[in-house]
Amino acid sequence: METPESRTDEDFEAIRVLMIGAMVLCTVGTLGAVAKAAAPANIAGRAPGFADVFRINPGVVSVAAAVVVAIVTIAGVAALWWSVRRTWPWLLIAGVVLVLIGESAASPVPVTSTTPGGPSWLAQGTATAGAHLVLLGTLGAALMFVGIKAAGAGAVLIGAGLGAQVFGAATDVLMAEALPLEPGGYGYDYAPVAKSLLHIGLLLGAVGAMVLVGTLHLRYGGRPELEGPSDAEPAVDRLMALAGAAGALLFVPAAVIGDGEFGVAASGLLLVAGLVFAVLAGPRAVAGLVLATAVVAGVSGPAGALIQAGSVPAVSMWFWTASGVVVGAAVAFPVWRALSAAVGCGLCGVLLLVLVAVRPDGVPLVMLALLAAAATAAVASVGVWLARDGSLPVVLGPLAFATITGACGLLAHWQGSGRRAPGEELFREPGHLWLYAALLLAAAAAFAFRVRGRSLVR
DSSP states (O other): OOGGGGHHHHHHHHHHHHHHHHHHHHHHHHHHHHSOOOOOTTEEEEEEOOGGGSSOOOEEEOOOHHHHHHHHHHHHHHHHHHHHHHHHHHHHHHHHHHHHHHHOOSSSOOTTTTSSTSHHHHHEEEHHHHHHHHHHHHHHHHHHHHTTTTTTHHHHHHHHHHHEEEEEEEHHHHHHHHOOGGGGGOOOHHHHHHHHHHHHHHHHHHHHHHHHHHHHHHTTTTTTTGGGOOOOOOOHHHHHHHHHHHHHHHHHHHHHHHSOOHHHHHHHHHHHHHHHHHHHHHHHHHHHHHHHHHHHHHHHHHHHHHHTTTSSSHHHHHHHHHHHHHHHHHHHTTTTTTHHHHHHHHHHHHHHHHHHOOOOOOOOOOHHHHHHHHHHHHHHHHHHHHHTTTTHHHHIIIIHHHHHHHHHHHHHHHHTTTTSOOOOOHHSSSHHHHHHHHHHHHHHHHHHHHHHHHHHHO
């Protein structure tokens, strides 16, 4: 009988690769399925989701749905505080199960829905809360990998966590904007079938990945990944857990203040309170949160405009978004990920300034790939740095969710777009692009300073 001691290093490395692939598929599948065009803006009941800052139509957030998401997220943070090594696989599994329950509970005319035919707040809250647990489990696994000196694997998981948000928003638009297919002159509309197949495919991918994670988890046996946490290993301490719980709760008063729309007052509350609560997690958490918020907010405007552009073919947009996420995760794997982040953010910032000066008639979709790659690599680099003291799951989880949503909401109000991300008009009248460029250039300078500081230490 094979024992943990008899397994070869090659066998262990193969299992590790499969585990990473399964977790990435689980993250992309669940978040991509949840961030779908299922809740128009006139339907109350939408739960606040991670991909909302890029969504074509985030919908109205109900207080009840926000409460469901907050309770489940706090439970996930508490589980990580208890033991990262023991709970991260179960957070992934529980998240997928909740997504399936929420999806199956969304009947055509839900009993608890405030609008006939709309999704119920309970179903929406449950499905979105499941996606939050999947992200927390992914970040917990990344924390574990950094703790065992496998920072590259951790960076890929962190990048996948952010990349899945952009991918989910692109999938949302793809499903919302899919044109009717009429092959051979027949008038049958295949678009609903294509949307359903895409949605079901994402869910099946998440379920398959969940089973694979659970199966591979059993094969780790006595390996260090599953040993009980010790004081010498990165762990989520009590103050960090409290900061994460407070960040998750912020969306309840924000939904009350903004009547589900997240206006100036609600967005300001999310941004300021999120930064204040980060103080509980320590100075590293505050610095990492500011940098991550600047990167995602800087990308959100131009990326959201390209994702929502009606003149852009939906399939091409989806392909370039996915390509950018893959490239960003790939360049985050090597040890020079901070340099990759600096180059990516700096290049995007310079290109946006060029667009302000030139004012072209159209923007090539390769810009969307560059933005997605830069954001993925940058957040992955920040996440590895945050993993050094264990603050990674709470900072890039509930706290970043609050500050990024708040920052993007304030930017949208400043531009008068009336949405959480601007539309195609951002490039037709690029007068506001300079702010997004400034955020990305400031982030590039921060990453470059970090690379320079590291070289001086050496």
